[in-house]
Amino acid sequence: MSKKPLTIHENNILSLDLLFRTDNVKQQFQTGKILLVTGLFGLIMASLLFQYSASTQLAGHHFHNHINRMITAFVAALLCSQISKDFLMRASLWMYLVSLMLLVLVEIKGTTIKGATRWLTLGPLRIEPSEFVKLTNPIFISYFLCLFSLPLKLRNFVFICAVLLLPCLLIAKQPDLGTCIIVLMIGTVQIFASGISYKMIFGTCSMLLASLPFLWNLLHSYQKNRIISLIFPGNDSLGTGYHLYQSKIAIGSGGLWGKGLAASTQVHYHFLPEFHTDFIFALISEELGLVGVGVILICLLLLVSGILILACQTECQFSSLLLVGIAFFFFVCSFVNIAMVCGLLPVVGVPLPFISYGGSNLLVCGVGLGLVWNLSRK
Amino acid sequence: MLKINNSHREIRARIYILITLCTLAIICLFIGYAHLTLNQNKRYHELAINNFQKNKQTRPIRGTIFDRNHRPLADNKIVYHAYLRVTDDISQQTIARIEDLITIDEQSLSILSSGEPIKSKILLKKDLSQNELAALGIHQHDIPGLIIEEELIRTYPYGHYLSHVVGTSQTLEKNVSNHSDSKDFYFSVLKGMTGIEKTFDTHLAGIGGWEHITKTATGEIQSKVDIISPSQGKNIKITIDAELQKAIYELAKDYNGSIIVTDVESGEILAALSLPSFDPNQLMFTHKKSGNQFFNRITHGLYPPASTVKPLIALEALNQKIITEDTEIDDPGFYETPNKAHRYNDWQKHGHGIVNIQKAIAVSCDTFFYHIAQKMGPYNLFHSMQNFGLGQATGVELPNEKRGLIPTPNWKSMKKQRWFLGDSIITGIGQGATSVTPLQLAQATLLLAKRGNAKQIHLTKALSDDTAWTEFQARDYPPIEYKTKHWDLIARALEDVIKFGTGHRFHNNPYRAAGKTGTAQVVNISNQNDKNLKSQDHSLFIGYAPSNSPKVSIVVILEHNPYAAKLASDIISLYFENFIDDVQKTVDNS
Numbered sequence: 004m005s006k007k008p009l010t011i012h013e014n015n016i017l018s019l020d021l022l023f024r025t026d027n028v029k030q031q032f033q034t035g036k037i038l039l040v041t042g043l044f045g046l047i048m049a050s051l052l053f054q055y056s057a058s059t060q061l062a063g064h065h066f067h068n069h070i071n072r073m074i075t076a077f078v079a080a081l082l083c084s085q086i087s088k089d090f091l092m093r094a095s096l097w098m099y100l101v102s103l104m105l106l107v108l109v110e111i112k113g114t115t116i117k118g119a120t121r122w123l124t125l126g127p128l129r130i131e132p133s134e135f136v137k138l139t140n141p142i143f144i145s146y147f148l149c150l151f152s153l154p155l156k157l158r159n160f161v162f163i164c165a166v167l168l169l170p171c172l173l174i175a176k177q178p179d180l181g182t183c184i185i186v187l188m189i190g191t192v193q194i195f196a197s198g199i200s201y202k203m204i205f206g207t208c209s210m211l212l213a214s215l216p217f218l219w220n221l222l223h224s225y226q227k228n229r230i231i232s233l234i235f236p237g238n239d240s241l242g243t244g245y246h247l248y249q250s251k252i253a254i255g256s257g258g259l260w261g262k263g264l265a266a267s268t269q270v271h272y273h274f275l276p277e278f279h280t281d282f283i284f285a286l287i288s289e290e291l292g293l294v295g296v297g298v299i300l301i302c303l304l305l306l307v308s309g310i311l312i313l314a315c316q317t318e319c320q321f322s323s324l325l326l327v328g329i330a331f332f333f334f335v336c337s338f339v340n341i342a343m344v345c346g347l348l349p350v351v352g353v354p355l356p357f358i359s360y361g362g363s364n365l366l367v368c369g370v371g372l373g374l375v376w377n378l379s380r381k
Numbered sequence: 382m383l384k385i386n387n388s389h390r391e392i393r394a395r396i397y398i399l400i401t402l403c404t405l406a407i408i409c410l411f412i413g414y415a416h417l418t419l420n421q422n423k424r425y426h427e428l429a430i431n432n433f434q435k436n437k438q439t440r441p442i443r444g445t446i447f448d449r450n451h452r453p454l455a456d457n458k459i460v461y462h463a464y465l466r467v468t469d470d471i472s473q474q475t476i477a478r479i480e481d482l483i484t485i486d487e488q489s490l491s492i493l494s495s496g497e498p499i500k501s502k503i504l505l506k507k508d509l510s511q512n513e514l515a516a517l518g519i520h521q522h523d524i525p526g527l528i529i530e531e532e533l534i535r536t537y538p539y540g541h542y543l544s545h546v547v548g549t550s551q552t553l554e555k556n557v558s559n560h561s562d563s564k565d566f567y568f569s570v571l572k573g574m575t576g577i578e579k580t581f582d583t584h585l586a587g588i589g590g591w592e593h594i595t596k597t598a599t600g601e602i603q604s605k606v607d608i609i610s611p612s613q614g615k616n617i618k619i620t621i622d623a624e625l626q627k628a629i630y631e632l633a634k635d636y637n638g639s640i641i642v643t644d645v646e647s648g649e650i651l652a653a654l655s656l657p658s659f660d661p662n663q664l665m666f667t668h669k670k671s672g673n674q675f676f677n678r679i680t681h682g683l684y685p686p687a688s689t690v691k692p693l694i695a696l697e698a699l700n701q702k703i704i705t706e707d708t709e710i711d712d713p714g715f716y717e718t719p720n721k722a723h724r725y726n727d728w729q730k731h732g733h734g735i736v737n738i739q740k741a742i743a744v745s746c747d748t749f750f751y752h753i754a755q756k757m758g759p760y761n762l763f764h765s766m767q768n769f770g771l772g773q774a775t776g777v778e779l780p781n782e783k784r785g786l787i788p789t790p791n792w793k794s795m796k797k798q799r800w801f802l803g804d805s806i807i808t809g810i811g812q813g814a815t816s817v818t819p820l821q822l823a824q825a826t827l828l829l830a831k832r833g834n835a836k837q838i839h840l841t842k843a844l845s846d847d848t849a850w851t852e853f854q855a856r857d858y859p860p861i862e863y864k865t866k867h868w869d870l871i872a873r874a875l876e877d878v879i880k881f882g883t884g885h886r887f888h889n890n891p892y893r894a895a896g897k898t899g900t901a902q903v904v905n906i907s908n909q910n911d912k913n914l915k916s917q918d919h920s921l922f923i924g925y926a927p928s929n930s931p932k933v934s935i936v937v938i939l940e941h942n943p944y945a946a947k948l949a950s951d952i953i954s955l956y957f958e959n960f961i962d963d964v965q966k967t968v969d970n971s
Contacts, residue, residue, distance in 0.1 A: 153388040198391035255417045255425025272433035273598040293418040304407045308400050315393045347413050
């Protein structure tokens with residue numbers, strides 16, 4: 004297949020030359036990449052646009068910082084794209100073990116902020132190990148899956164479930180329900196993608212349903228409150244439901260076309276909390292309305308399905324499963340965030356990938372993209 | 382590296398399922414957002430606007446109360462209060478920082494430190510001083526949630542001198558919305574609670590306006606626009622001379638009782654005191670109002686009129702020809718009922734000897750009036766006092782005036798009791814169940830001074846319209862028709878009271894006055910521990926000066942103190958020396 008000129012080349016942010024270096028790619032492969040790049044381009048544009056909009060309401064060099072962090076993320080992506088796949092596979096076990104150790108360390112002598120012990124303080128640095136788990140876990144799961152003959156047998160399935168649940172339980176204990184659910188979801192999807200039999204799927208599902216009341220008792224009271232305030236948001240507009248209530252006002256008042264860029268009243272009068280981080284989607288919805296929401300959702304779908312199509316086309320199982328893991332990392336994070344902002348899910352502190360302000364969020368996204376870039380290169 | 386193709390095909394199939402699931406999930410999200418943005422747009426749009434924009438009722442400026450010389454007696458002033466708006470957890474650090482600057486109210490502090498959940502905002506301190514205001518003003522921006530609100534409050538420049546006349550007002554919170562929990566819809570109104578403030582509340586209040594405000598979630602107001610400006614309340618001018626009132630207060634502040642000074646010609650009340658008094662300025666922020674000093678004796682103080690009713694009874698007795706100018710009796714110091722069953726003592730143990738009506742009034746001979754009372758009977762006694770306005774509300778512009786009581790057989794039968802001759806006899810000297818307010822005595826004195834053709838006593842001088850003052854027109858009191866010679870006789874008798882009678886304490890006064898004293902026996906001694914003070918009788922004095930052409934009339938009632946006449950004399954001197962320019966000193970030449 005001859006080199007097909009891509010219009011995207013001109014206005015991309017990442018150097019697409021590197022991404023599309025190989026000449027002998029298949030047509031489907033190209034489709035995946037085009038979808039991916041289009042989606043990514045849309046999301047990055049949205050990130051710049053709305054962080055700029057948010058910066059009009061914030062003091063300091065907010066937008067400037069955001070650009071710097073994007074560049075950092077890009078460098079991370081470049082670095083990750085150069086790691087050899089064999090190294091990644093060999094290192095995955097160690098990454099898993101180290102992250103597990105860090106989680107145990109958090110449990111023993113972590114820093115507690117607002118009642119949650121999620122951080123490790125190392126001199127001036129404060130790290131949140133559960134953030135790493137979001138990526139190290141999928142890598143290890145995909146490696147681990149490749150070790151067995153697929154589809155999984157029951158014994159192996161139980162084994163891999165244990166491997167998946169161990170970090171999840173540690174994270175849930177911090178407590179950080181949001182991250183726990185994301186890690187769990189990504190692992191579950193990877194196991195599903197590995198071709199596990201439907202018999203086992205139904206068996207697991209019914210077991211989970213049966214243990215639901217027991218799980219409810221394990222939740223912390225504030226987590227229960229969040230779930231309750233999700234169901235009855237009007238009850239308590241200044242208490243636990245306040246963020247959600249204001250967020251829904253922002254979304255609902257946006258209408259079809261929105262109030263215009265940088266014209267959010269909810270943000271301008273400080274009613275919308277965390278409008279540049281976790282609740283940026285409410286800002287998007289208020290300023291550009293349902294149309295803006297639709298465009299972002301389409302971009303997200305393009306990005307995710309692009310990565311999934313790439314996963315279909317790779318010959319290597321490890322790559323496939325890891326790409327599925329990364330795709331669902333983006334998807335689950337985005338879904339949880341977007342659903343939480345409009346009140347479809349309880350409020351958990353999950354940033355919106357690519358768009359939310361925050362160094363670690365962008366960095367993880369960059370690493371994820373770097374790995375996609377790495378694995379999709381033949 | 383390559384695994385079995387079969388399993389890889391399965392992976393692909395699963396991935397296509399996942400793509401479908403993703404698409405469905407995205408569609409679900411989109412539907413969720415479409416529901417919010419399209420179906421519920423109207424509702425949320427309103428909520429968004431209500432978040433930062435509000436139409437708030439604004440308080441009108443309350444009208445000013447002036448005295449007769451245009452001195453303000455009740456005015457408005459701006460005070461500042463500090464609040465803490467609660468959006469998230471309040472850190473103890475913030476509280477400590479605020480505490481460095483001001484002393485937080487104990488009640489608020491206990492709420493803050495108890496960690497109870499607080500909604501909306503909490504009051505830190507009311508009525509900040511200038512220093513506190515400046516300190517908070519500097520730190521307002523780095524203490525999150527700190528709000529300084531201004532409030533227009535009522536200030537009373539003459540404070541405790543005039544508190545019972547001008548009255549008090551209070552800030553009442555009023556909820557104007559249906560949502561009982563939304564604090565933003567509350568607005569406060571100043572409402573007159575007592576005195577002129579209450580009587581003329583609607584006149585003074587004005588009409589509230591509306592303003593459009595935009596504010597942030599932390600309560601910071603970003604803009605304010607008046608939609609309807611509040612219209613200011615109307616002013617009122619009262620007949621009181623604040624400086625005279627103040628001077629009298631300084632003379633009388635150690636006593637308990639009531640003093641009323643009235644302009645004879647116009648019926649205007651120049652000074653009205655109820656002692657002890659209180660400072661209404663200190664009452665703005667507390668709602669506690671109990672204690673002797675809050676009792677308004679001017680309208681609510683019920684006293685036996687005692688011997689001050691003797692001229693009124695004498696006039697009626699003369700009119701009904703029960704006695705004549707020349708009727709004389711021999712006073713042995715007591716009166717015996719016709720059946721000799723009861724004996725009523727005169728205040729003078731050995732009696733006054735031969736007394737006629739003029740002397741009887743001058744020396745306040747009880748025996749003479751026991752005789753008259755017995756002959757007149759209860760209904761004539763009742764009319765003699767009722768003519769002069771005793772036992773009925775005077776209609777002065779003060780709220781909830783007491784009516785007092787003149788006992789009659791009817792009244793006693795309502796209590797299922799019989800009327801005895803003794804009831805008539807003690808009513809004849811203004812004792813027994815007879816009770817009147819200082820205002821009623823003031824009206825009666827005015828009628829005595831003007832020989833039955835006086836104005837009604839009143840407090841209103843003028844009411845302001847939007848532009849000009851409208852003078853208040855006093856009504857005439859229903860005239861009392863007695864013969865001139867009887868009026869002359871009583872006037873001479875009242876002069877004699879001062880010259881050589883019971884009003885001798887008044888005698889040194891250079892201004893020729895006429896008056897009548899009274900001593901009300903305190904029947905019930907409520908406080909046994911304080912017996913020395915409480916067992917003393919009340920003393921009363923009513924009078925007017927100068928006696929030949931009365932200008933000013935005065936009523937003094939002192940509780941548990943015999944010096945009413947002396948105090949009245951001092952007040953009369955004070956008045957003529959300092960508060961009247963054009964009067965020629967009518968020095969007693971006789």
